Amino acid sequence: MIESAKSENDFSLEASIPDGAVSLESILCTQELHRRPLRPPDHGKENRALVALVSALADSPRTILQTLAEKVVEVLQADSAGLSLLTKDEKRFYWAAIAGAWQPHIGGGTPRDFGPCGHVLDRNIPMLFTHWERRYPYLRLATPLAEEGLLVPFYVNGKAAGTIWAIAHNDRRKFDTEDLRLLESLGRFASAAYQALASIDDLKFQIAEREKAETALRELTDGLETQVRVRTEELEQRNKQLAEARTRLAEEKLYLERSETYLAEAQRLSHTGSFGWRPATGEIVWSEETYRIAGYDPGIKPTIDFVFQGIHPEDTRFVQETLDSAVRDGADLDFEHRFLMPDGSVKHVHVVAHALRDAKGNLEYVGAAIDITEQYQARAALEKAFTEIKKSEDQLRIIIDTIPTLAWCTLPDGSAEFINQRWLDYMGLSAEEARDWGWRVAIHDEDSTELVETWRAAVATGEPFEAEARLRRTDGEYRWFLFRAVPLRDELGNIIQWYGTNTDIEDRKQAEEIRTAQARQAGVRVDVIAALSKPAHSGEILRGSAEAIVRHLDAAFARIWTLNKEKTAGQCRDVHASRWSTQPHPGWETKDWRGCSREETPFDQ
Numbered sequence: 001m002i003e004s005a006k007s008e009n010d011f012s013l014e015a016s017i018p019d020g021a022v023s024l025e026s027i028l029c030t031q032e033l034h035r036r037p038l039r040p041p042d043h044g045k046e047n048r049a050l051v052a053l054v055s056a057l058a059d060s061p062r063t064i065l066q067t068l069a070e071k072v073v074e075v076l077q078a079d080s081a082g083l084s085l086l087t088k089d090e091k092r093f094y095w096a097a098i099a100g101a102w103q104p105h106i107g108g109g110t111p112r113d114f115g116p117c118g119h120v121l122d123r124n125i126p127m128l129f130t131h132w133e134r135r136y137p138y139l140r141l142a143t144p145l146a147e148e149g150l151l152v153p154f155y156v157n158g159k160a161a162g163t164i165w166a167i168a169h170n171d172r173r174k175f176d177t178e179d180l181r182l183l184e185s186l187g188r189f190a191s192a193a194y195q196a197l198a199s200i201d202d203l204k205f206q207i208a209e210r211e212k213a214e215t216a217l218r219e220l221t222d223g224l225e226t227q228v229r230v231r232t233e234e235l236e237q238r239n240k241q242l243a244e245a246r247t248r249l250a251e252e253k254l255y256l257e258r259s260e261t262y263l264a265e266a267q268r269l270s271h272t273g274s275f276g277w278r279p280a281t282g283e284i285v286w287s288e289e290t291y292r293i294a295g296y297d298p299g300i301k302p303t304i305d306f307v308f309q310g311i312h313p314e315d316t317r318f319v320q321e322t323l324d325s326a327v328r329d330g331a332d333l334d335f336e337h338r339f340l341m342p343d344g345s346v347k348h349v350h351v352v353a354h355a356l357r358d359a360k361g362n363l364e365y366v367g368a369a370i371d372i373t374e375q376y377q378a379r380a381a382l383e384k385a386f387t388e389i390k391k392s393e394d395q396l397r398i399i400i401d402t403i404p405t406l407a408w409c410t411l412p413d414g415s416a417e418f419i420n421q422r423w424l425d426y427m428g429l430s431a432e433e434a435r436d437w438g439w440r441v442a443i444h445d446e447d448s449t450e451l452v453e454t455w456r457a458a459v460a461t462g463e464p465f466e467a468e469a470r471l472r473r474t475d476g477e478y479r480w481f482l483f484r485a486v487p488l489r490d491e492l493g494n495i496i497q498w499y500g501t502n503t504d505i506e507d508r509k510q511a512e513e514i515r516t517a518q519a520r521q522a523g524v525r526v527d528v529i530a531a532l533s534k535p536a537h538s539g540e541i542l543r544g545s546a547e548a549i550v551r552h553l554d555a556a557f558a559r560i561w562t563l564n565k566e567k568t569a570g571q572c573r574d575v576h577a578s579r580w581s582t583q584p585h586p587g588w589e590t591k592d593w594r595g596c597s598r599e600e601t602p603f604d605q
Helices: 030-034 043-059 061-076 116-123 137-141 177-221 232-270 288-294 304-310 313-329 373-402 421-427 438-442 445-461 506-533 538-552
Strands: 080-086 092-100 109-111 127-130 148-156 159-168 272-278 283-286 333-340 346-357 363-371 406-410 416-419 465-472 478-489 495-504 557-562 573-578
Touching (some): 109 116, 116 127, 116 159, 272 288, 416 438, 421 465, 465 495, 478 506
Antiparallel strands (some): 080 159, 346 363, 406 416
16 A cells, blocks of 8 residues: 655654653553443444445545544544554554544554554554553644544454554543444454555556556567567567566456455455346346355356345335335335245345446446344344343332332442332432432431431441431331441442341330330439448438439439428438539539528428
8 A cells, every 4th residue: 555655744753752651551441341331232333334335445445444434433433533554664653544533633643662553553452542642742732632542453464554443532432342342343344445455556556567568568569570680689578578567467367356355355254245236137246245145056146036035025025115116216225124044044134225327327236235133133132131121120129119118229429329119108208309318308407417427437438337317207206217238349349339228116216215214223222222221320321322313313413302300490411422523513502401491492492
């Protein structure tokens, strides 16, 4: 192929290589491809792109690389795409074709030994880069900057030829394994197309050489009759040149046969056969791949009746009406039908063809037949799987909504994603009101802050969560609940969801409070009885009783006043106990009640 000259879009690459560039691994994210959600394949778009590429290779070979770049943008929904080809000296890549936002940079390039394309060829694997300008500063000149760049290598006859790449210029587009499959498929086509173009260039060069030799031969033989005697030796030399020209012609024929072989291989790889049809004469021409798709021996001459023998009986009428309508209107063809194979299997085929007129105005069709059986089966299997998954999800949701407990699940950040119907009914909230952090309105004000802080701490550490809080029922009553949650992790240990339940523990709480009160009362009785059993002064007995009250009832201060039997003035006694000391807490009345009448004691206040 003709190597592109260094254009004004080429950057000062070698001078831009810094000493402190970031590591290659820091800009690689190839492993992310397998962790990202897989978008469903669009086999129709893929097949149309392959047909367009086959047509471009046949009709306008010089545009095939640009057409390939445009189809990569279309099929992968990329922002930019292109092909990087090695120069003859293999010291740099030049951008032979670019589509999308980077199209103004066509003709530019990068060095072989320091750039994304070079790493892809060195490792011979697809690679996904992010913000490669951090390692290769010269790519900062290629604007808009690349958020992600997906590259695959392609080889010709086992020799590295270049890479095919797709770029996303913002984070709204993330490549996945479906994009990788499509880019590798188009990369195989790029290899065949590159070889075909190289063969065409070589063939044109050989033809030009042959024409030059023939012209020289004619010039030398014009005066042969008059110079035959004196130029016999020259004539022998010319005969030798003619023999060499014939040898070159044979080689050109061989190159042409190789090109046809490459085209046949490209059809085999893409399961795309070509055909021609003249409705007026019934003449039909099939490629080898078309015979294989239809399941017929290549030695059989195809006719329209012959073709209809293999079409599925349920599709015969549809195909006949489609062909009749297209021939009547001189319109292009684009439809799908089934072949019923001799072994009873069914093959799905997509037919596309362009309507042309010859010099006499007669209608003829040139098109392709694409075997889409695998895509059809894959789509059917995928639809079945989606149906089963949806059915399982519906069944699981019904089970969760009907179980006799309050259940919920959250996103990794702790915000509620699903709350079952029983909890929603209990709180009197709708699903939208309870989503994210809306459920907090049902938590008691005294418990809300501590509960949320405990929950956020569990989310941060990934540890199982357990806490108690009061939850408001739809009638306004608060009851104690036990909150529990555990994380669900993927194969790498990353939390992808939290699952939790709320259990009503109100009865248990009340029972615990009753047991606590009973235990305190029992402790007071035991200590008071112990104090009464000691041979001590009555003041010590009363002080021991006050201390028991402080200790078991968790009181701050206890005080006991006593009167004499006759309840006369001057016979009051004050005994107290405090959590802090043997003296009353500051602020308590410290008056000595001895000598006071009953009416002056706190008993009557």
